[in-house]
Each structure stands twice: as C-alpha cells, then as structure tokens.
Amino acid sequence: MPLLQTLKKVFPRTLPVLSGYLFLGIAYGIAMRARGFGPVWPLMMSLFIYGGSMQFALIDQLTRAFAPLTILLLSVLIQARHLFYGLSMLEAYRGTGKWKPYLVFSLTDETYSLVVGMPPRGENAGRWYACVSLLDHVYWCTGTLLGSLLGSLLPTAYLAGIDFSMTALFVVICTEQSMDSFAKWKAGGITAREALFAPLLGGLSTLFSLIALGQSSFLLLAMALILTGFLTRWLTEEKERRT
Amino acid sequence: MTTMQMLLTLLISAGVTVLLRALPFLIYRGSRKPPAFITWLGAQLPRTVMAMLVVYCLKDVSFTTSAGWVPALCAAAATAALHVWKRQTILSIAGGTALYMLLLRLV
Numbered sequence: 001m002p003l004l005q006t007l008k009k010v011f012p013r014t015l016p017v018l019s020g021y022l023f024l025g026i027a028y029g030i031a032m033r034a035r036g037f038g039p040v041w042p043l044m045m046s047l048f049i050y051g052g053s054m055q056f057a058l059i060d061q062l063t064r065a066f067a068p069l070t071i072l073l074l075s076v077l078i079q080a081r082h083l084f085y086g087l088s089m090l091e092a093y094r095g096t097g098k099w100k101p102y103l104v105f106s107l108t109d110e111t112y113s114l115v116v117g118m119p120p121r122g123e124n125a126g127r128w129y130a131c132v133s134l135l136d137h138v139y140w141c142t143g144t145l146l147g148s149l150l151g152s153l154l155p156t157a158y159l160a161g162i163d164f165s166m167t168a169l170f171v172v173i174c175t176e177q178s179m180d181s182f183a184k185w186k187a188g189g190i191t192a193r194e195a196l197f198a199p200l201l202g203g204l205s206t207l208f209s210l211i212a213l214g215q216s217s218f219l220l221l222a223m224a225l226i227l228t229g230f231l232t233r234w235l236t237e238e239k240e241r242r243t
Numbered sequence: 244m245t246t247m248q249m250l251l252t253l254l255i256s257a258g259v260t261v262l263l264r265a266l267p268f269l270i271y272r273g274s275r276k277p278p279a280f281i282t283w284l285g286a287q288l289p290r291t292v293m294a295m296l297v298v299y300c301l302k303d304v305s306f307t308t309s310a311g312w313v314p315a316l317c318a319a320a321a322t323a324a325l326h327v328w329k330r331q332t333i334l335s336i337a338g339g340t341a342l343y344m345l346l347l348r349l350v
Contacts, residue, residue: 020332027340041249048257053296058256066248068255075259081292082260084285086267087277093268104265161344167300167315168322168339174293175326175335181290202291206298215302219295226291234280 003131006123010131017110018139020169024052025143026150027165031056033151034159035063046144050137051108054078056166077219085112092119096126106133108140109173174199201229313350318343 025046032042041062045055057078061071085107092115093103103126107115111133120128151159181195205225209218244252271277277285301319305311322339329335 020336023333023336044253048253049260051260054256054260058252061252062244062249064244066244066252068251071252071255072259075256076263078296079260079263081288082263083266084288086264087271087281087285090267090271090277100268104268105261107264161314161347162340164315164318164343165336165340167297167319168336168343170293170296170300171319171322171339172326172332172335174290174297175323176330176332177290177293179327179330198287198290199294202294203298206295210298210302218302219299222295226295230284230287230291231280234283 002124003127006127006131007135009123010128011135014114014132014135014139017114017136020110021136021139022143022146024165024169025140025145026147027162028052028055029144029147029149030151030159031059031147031163033148034162035059037062037148039145039148042144042148043141046141047137050106050140051079051082052140052169053166056163059163073220077223080223081109082107085109089115092125093129096129099126099130103129103133106137108136111136197233201226205229310350314343314346317346 028046029039029042032045042055045058049055049058054075057074058071061067061074086104089103089107089112093100096103114132114136115129178199181190181199184190185192185195206218206222209221209225212218213221267277297319301315304315318339321342322335325338326332326335
C-alpha cells in the first residue's frame with residue numbers, strides 16, 4: 001500500500017499540527033458543548049467547513065437569530081485570506097490529478113504552512129500532499145470529537161474562557177511572524193518599512209474601524225482600508241521604481 | 244435557530260470557504276500567471292490578516308470595568324511573552340488560555 005507508506009513518511013512532519021489541532025479541536029468541541037451542542041454539529045462543521053477561526057466565529061452566530069447575509073459576509077471576511085494560499089500553491093498543486101479537489105478543499109492555514117515548506121522529493125506529489133492534508137483533517141475532527149465528548153463530562157462553569165485559545169493562536173502566529181521579520185531586518189534582509197507595514201496596516205486599520213463603527217460590522221471597513229493601504233504602497237513604489 | 248437554519252449556516256460557510264480556497268486555482272488554470280500586484284499582495288497579507296484577527300478577537304474588550312479588559316489583554320500579552328521566551332506554540336496557547344480562564348474568575 002503506497003498510501004500507507006507515504007502516510008508513515010509524512011506523519012512525523014505533521015506533529016506540530018497534531019498537537020495544535022488536537023488542542024484547538026478539543027477547545028472547539030468544548031466551546032460548542034458549552035453552548036449546548038452535542039457531538040454531531042461540531043463534527044459536521046469540522047468535516048465540511050474545516051477552518052478553525054471560521055468555526056469559532058460561527059458559534060456565536062449559531063446562538064443568534066438566523067442572519068444568512070451576516071454569515072455570508074463573515075465567511076468571506078474571515079476566509080478571504082485563503083485566496084492567497086491558493087495563489088502560492090498554484091504551481092505545487094499542478095498535476096496532482098485525482099487528489100487536487102481534496103487538496104484545494106483542505107488548504108487551511110496550518111496545512112498551508114506545512115506543504116509550503118515540504119516539497120515531495122521523488123514521491124508522487126499528489127499523494128504526498130494529500131497525506132499531509134488528510135492527517136491534519138483527521139487531527140482536527142478527532143480533537144473536535146474529543147472536546148465534544150469530554151465537554152459532556154465536565155460541568156460547563158469550569159469551561160468559561162476556553163475559547164480564548166483561538167485568540168492565543170492568532171497572538172502566537174503574530175508573534176512568530178514578528179520575530180521572523182525582526183530577525184530578517186536585523187540580518188539586513190529587509191527594510192524596517194517592509195517589516196512593519198503589513199502587520200501595522202492590519203492592526204491599525206482594524207482598530208480604527210472598530211472604534212469608528214463598533215463591534216458588529218467593522219471588518220468590511222477594515223478590509224477596505226487594508227486593500228487601499230496596499231494599493232497606495234504598490235503605486236508609490238511603482239513610481240519609485242520608474243524614476 | 245432551527246435545524247434547517249443551522250444546516251444552511253453550515254452550507255453557506257462551507258461553500259464560501261471552499262470557493263475562496265478554489266478560486267485562484269479556477270482563475271489561473273493552465274499557464275495563466277497572476278499579475279505582479281496579486282503575487283506581492285499574497286506575500287504581504289498573512290501578516291496583515293493575523294494582526295487583524297488579533298484585534299477582531301479582542302473586540303469585546305471594554306475599559307469601563309477592570310473585568311472588561313484585564314483578562315483578555317493580560318492573557319494576550321502573556322501569550323506573546325511566553326512565545327518570545329520559549330517559542331513553543333502549544334505551550335504558549337495553553338499557558339495564555341489558562342491565564343485567561345484564571346483571570347476571568349479572579350478579576
């Protein structure tokens with residue numbers, strides 16, 4: 001069974017995601033449990049949406065009155081970043097044949113961070129990437145199920161605040177990116193502007209939109225400000241390149 | 244929400260997600276290359292999006308009472324500090340979340 005052999009080869013490299021997805025999946029299952037959902041709904045969300053931040057954001061929506069337009073907008077806003085994972089995997093996923101639809105479906109932040117750093121080297125590319133995706137997907141669903149089942153054994157009062165793990169994940173990724181940028185800047189690889197522009201534009205645009213519009217509908221303005229910021233910088237640098 | 248409405252919620256969100264993941268592959272099929280601006284934007288956006296999501300997660304912080312901001316902001320700062328110190332993703336997430344849950348009950 002070549003699939004089993006590839007799974008074995010790929011497994012050690014997915015360990016960071018194993019621990020991360022199990023923990024966050026458990027947190028997600030527990031958070032859903034705390035809002036009164038049994039194991040079926042969280043498991044379906046994890047199987048078919050398969051996106052951590054999206055699923056956490058939906059918990060809140062599921063306990064409100066049905067607002068399809070809000071859900072649509074929220075999904076676009078939270079998931080829009082996946083467009084860019086796709087853009088950078090265009091070449092790598094070319095010619096992966098029967099695996100391609102699943103590879104595209106399962107391109108999460110974590111899977112992206114793994115596949116972008118581990119080309120298949122002599123293996124069947126489609127099968128190699130599919131094994132990474134499949135393992136990650138299994139971790140996420142297993143975590144969800146565990147959390148959902150554990151959550152039913154624990155009194156929910158003890159669980160208040162466990163969904164902070166999503167915020168913590170983003171803080172960790174932000175910190176990791178900042179340390180990375182700092183190291184590159186220190187080594188002279190990039191300018192201070194290059195290191196600071198992207199995160200500051202994101203943070204400040206969102207903060208400004210939040211203060212201006214309030215909690216419910218600020219993400220759209222934030223996205224517009226971010227795109228305007230990038231477009232302005234691109235056009236300015238374009239002018240600099242010409243002169 | 245009724246079961247039907249929950250199913251629709253799942254469908255809308257899953258549909259948007261898979262469409263966004265698939266769109267670049269659908270647009271740039273074959274040998275079509277993305278324009279330079281899109282490629283550059285794609286490289287810039289991960290750092291922007293993460294900063295945006297951190298602010299998004301902290302949107303419910305309020306400064307009218309200490310319980311409104313101490314748990315979230317302290318736990319977020321502790322998560323970052325822990326990560327700079329040990330650089331262990333799981334430890335940082337678990338530590339920050341534990342501190343948040345603790346502060347939620349103490350403040």
